[in-house]
Amino acid sequence: MRRILLYCVQLTILVIAAVWLADHPGTVVVDWLGYRVETQFALLIVAAIGLVMLFNMVLAAWRAVTRAPGSFVARRTARRREEGYRALALGMAAATAGDREETMRLARRADSLLREPEVTRLLSAQAAALSGDEEAARRYFDALTGNEETAFLGLTGLLRQALRENDTEQAFAIAERARRLRPDSSFVVETLFDLQSRAGRWTDAQATLFDAVRRKIRPEAEALEHRLAIFAARAQQALDADRVAEALELSDRALSTASDFSPAIVLKARSLAHSGKTRAAARLIETSWPKRPHPDLVTVYTGLWPQDTPLDRFRRIQRLTSDTQDERESRLAIAAAALDSRFWGEARRVLAGLGLPDDAGARACMLMARLEQEEHGDSAAARSWLERAAGAQADEAWTCRSCGAGSPDWAALCGNCGAFATIEWRRPPGVALLPVPPEPEVVIESPVTTTPVPEDADRREVATVQA
DSSP states (O other): OHHHHHHHHHHHHHHHHHHHHHHOOOEEEEEETTEEEEEEHHHHHHHHHHHHHHHHHHHHHHHHHHHHHHHHHHHHHHHHHHHHHHHHHHHHHHHHHTOHHHHHHHHHHHHHHHOOHHHHHHHHHHHHHHTTOHHHHHHHHHHHHTSTTTHHHHHHHHHHHHHHTTOHHHHHHHHHHHHHHOTTOHHHHHHHHHHHHHTTOHHHHHHHHHHHHHTTSSOHHHHHHHHHHHHHHHHHHHHHTTOHHHHHHHHHHHHHHOTTOHHHHHHHHHHHHHTTOHHHHHHHHHHHTTTSOOHHHHHHHHHTOTTOOHHHHHHHHHHHTTTOTTSHHHHHHHHHHHHHTTOHHHHHHHHHTTTTTTTOBHHHHHHHHHHIIIIIOOHHHHHHHHHHHHHSBOOOEEEETTTOOEESSOOSBOTTTOOBSOEEEEOOOOOOOOOOOOOOOOOOOOSSOOOOOOHHHHHHHHHHHHO
16 A cells, blocks of 8 residues: 555656656757757756766666676675575484484585585584594594584584493583583583483582473472482491481481481481480481481481390380381381280281281291290291292382392492482382292291290280380
């Protein structure tokens, strides 16, 4: 609409000008170098416009002729540049797909078309890495680090090489340089945190984790789990070095993150015991047990009084489990203590509450085998319970969720795969058991000669102990 309106306005102006010149023709006389030219004013204007247009046409033709070689070269250069960048893009796609031959071909083509090494070095490095020429790839990546615009790409390439070669020290140095250039890079931050945690550099790992949360690289929920593992690992490290006050502080910080985290409770109780505060350690475990019963707490709790007799330990376990006697871990702890104290009837009563024999776990079956052997000297019954233990559902244990390997104690790093913060208290992965062929009966001799005791007498003795 605007164009139509503008065209109408221009046409109107031209018509008005033509009408005005027709009404006022006028005469123009030119005397120059002995020549006299006399013409109408309108005709002079038309002639002047024609001369100007002719001059412009000649000038444009002259420019086209003189600029033709340069224009040809410019168009050819632009076409080569376009084809070079297209080869570069296709080469990066081939490198991502792992096509070694196509990546090398396109890298050579891009390099010959663009003739800009700072642009094509990355693709050349990828091609060299895919072809297995790590030394050539390293040279390309090193060259990239010399340019401010490509330095980060070169460092990430060198970092991946160092990780593939398990060169931890080199990987540390490169990751630190890369983080200084791009502190918001999730790949660099995650790699640096993984290196620090696997190396046990807990203070550095904690600082990196804090920065990752602040920059929203790692979610807060995931960071809580890792922060908890770092506090517990640092507390363990401090306790091993006899820095008891530091161990207490760090275990408290871990418990402030997760109050029922049994490794942190164990560490704090051990730290209190090391500093001579046995009663405080006992109160800590007695308070924590009802929240989340755990066999590690029993081990530490009974270890607070190494001079105790089996009867003393039985009494302490009864006091510890007084509010949770129906819990599975409580029953197992009481049964083990009762067996140590030779209270056969009490051990049998407590184990019966675990759903034996149908719903028996491996630990319960092992305790029953011990009970049958020590109370009655019944090797056949003991063997039957041991066979049930072999085929029973596995009890919860410290297990790495990454590789499935078991661990006798909690640790921040898996001893099998080295993963960080993956060991948790759960049932190990199930393993199908092959049928066991029958074997000749083997008599299991008890190290202690036992005399069967009437179960009523057992209960009377336990009642006396509880009183």
